[in-house]
Amino acid sequence: MSRSTSTDGAKPKVLLIGFLDTKEAEYAFVKDLLEAKGCEVFLIDASLQTDTALSKHAAHPPSAVCCAAGTSLSHLRTLPRAAALEHITAGATSIALSYQVRGSLHGALAMGGSTTTALACAVLRALRVGLPKLCVSTMASGDVSHYVGDSDICMMPSIADISGSMNVLSARILTNAAAALAGMARAYKDQPTPALGDAKHMVAVTMFGLTTLGVTVACERLRSFTDASGRRLYEPVVFHCTGAGGRTMERLVEEKWFHAVLDLTTTELADEQCGGILSAGPTRLTAPGNAGIPHVVSLGALDMCNFGPRSTVPEKYAARTLHEHNPSITLLRTSADECAAIGRTMADRLSVGHGPLAVVIPKHGWSGIDIAGGPFWDPDADRALVEELKKGLKEKGRAVEVIEVDKHVNDRDAAWVMADKLHELVGKWERSGGGA
Template sequence: MTVVIVGTLDTKGEEIGFARDVLEAEGVAVHVIDTGVVGDPEFEPDTSASEVAEAADTTLGHLREEADRGEAMEAMGEGAAAIVKQMHESGDVDGVLGLGGSGNTSIATTAMRALPVGVPKLMVSTMASGDVEPYVGATDVTMMYSVADIEGLNQLSRKVIANAALAMVGMVSNEPDVEVEERPTVGITMFGVTTPCVQTAREYLEDRGYETIVFHATGTGGRAMENLIRQGVIDGVLDVTTTEWADELVGGVLNAGPDRLDAAAETGTPQVVSTGALDMVNFGPRDSVPEEFEGRLFHVHNPQVTLMRTTVAENAELGEVIAQKLNASSGPTALYLPLGGVSMIDVEGEDFYDPKADQALFDALADHVDTDVVEMVEMDAPINDEAFARAMAEKLHEFMQTAGRSPE
């Protein structure tokens, strides 16, 4: 087993050397990648800072001369990622460990995010008790708070770093006893307000031999699914819940970025898409909603989540954007429209029931979808209706059969 340690040996050499010694004492091989730019390493690394810089199409001399910390961090992260990815493809890395403050946390986690889900990734960081989304992204990076700054060895830092090293020993030395069946895998997006639809569709697909992976459409969930589509982990997509585009367009907190809906289109992955939860934009507690939205219709989902109803104009724009995304598809694609409501609270008698807003969404989709590329199906039912969910699942199964990706 080999653990790669990514760190700045000019400033954290003592601590990285200690982690290396703990790992080696447990019989684990270690490969140290130096990402330090300013000074010389405290010990000879296995991969030098010069090699890391060159992997990012620059030189260590240039980075030192420019003395631009931002440029240096970006370059060393890019270089470390390229090296770690190549090592993994060659079978030379079983896990990655990082130690550092904000700078090396950025560099090391950039390298970690280049590796597939399932490869152990552990970052000991002074930044781990705050917002770790920029470091973790949509991957399985584990963040461990260092408590004290990683500056010298003491009774506290020795214990924390040793625990991290031993955690890596456990992860790389023990193959998880998880039964893995080689079955076609379908990615499904879900929100609480689209759960019944997803449950019905998932049951239908699993009964026909598919493995399903459900992603919570919270921004990172959508990005995770997009990444796994590109990696070839996901063979088909049931994109029930495209709500992340509402947050991207209007300014909510659960957006998945402007690339959402691109992966399946670009890779030709069979996909069946719907308009789940496009009636809402997500914010945190009610008092965290920006003042610009005062006067809008809100629904307090729980003390930590406030939902805001999308307007007629916003729905029209959402329809146009989603149509453009789907029109770029290179594989079998269908769009299912639930004319009876796009979420659990967008039906008659519920807070977000607004037929005019929904109609603006459906009209925009009808106006902009290229029906030579996208099969569009309208059903006079709410999204959580059993017949609607089953129809979507049946269509995806049909696509998967045609594409040679079904279990049969």
């Protein structure tokens, strides 16, 4: 799908975001490098303490960042640090988004420790997926999931601290970072959305390891559809349902990347219900309905909740059916009560919104281990989810077609039913003007 790009001059426009009062030397160094590589650089200085020589020449000095947040620097200096950072982050985010809205932003970079990383990544997460984003951080070698979230931020270890003084090692790392950002920004400016072929519609598809067979067949089926001229109709993009995967898919639907969603795998709802490690949060299943695009939903891997190694499984589940998927993942079989609750949640979320919607229910299992003779085969638990889902959808009143297939989720026939139904819904959606 198209993305706006700047036409005012040949230089890529990039943001440098951070605290110049404690890291002026590094920011001056990288600014010079980016400009030498043909970039136009705009500094967003989020400093709360003192002005610097570089700050006085910044496109957005601290006073301007505070103004964008609806406050003043003198006021922020009276607040507790956490509160002040919340305001300055909001201001920096507002400024960054203003560049994006104007179509005059091709990349963003930040450097620092934990505070800079928290502030800068909050700003970077607000920018659209695909726009180059790089954070050089002392925190980059640890768990960065809370910094990256559902975005595509590139995290680069700084090796040495970003502390306001340059050294040979820092110079090497920051030179690499500047070169990377400059190259990505140039590529983004020249081609904000690379050509991916001639498919007419982008389709988001959800997958888990234990639904891969069904997803593969469904994607092959979608790729087989063409229009009268022979043009391929669908380009499937598969998302791994790891929590972040589901959130990212929903975010990209909101950003209008996709024309339709084949939600074959909804396993993240089980983790939300049971406290697993792969929950996608309370907005999962909502974006397609809010966007009004065709949405086919199934029950892939709702028979399981994910935990880490066996030793990490909560004690309350010790006597339950567990399956060690690999040394890092232990699966919990969802019970009838948990499945019923998941069914109600699905009905509640799917009933809100508009757009063509169908639910496909495979009657012979929802994952590679929820199959007759498999470790998670439990027809009673599966039935509890289906009954509550159907009951809830009927009570809520939204027009939803429910299709029950006498197959397993990974069977070819079930995958074809889902792909064919999505194709049908897209056609109706287009004829009604939804794809205009």
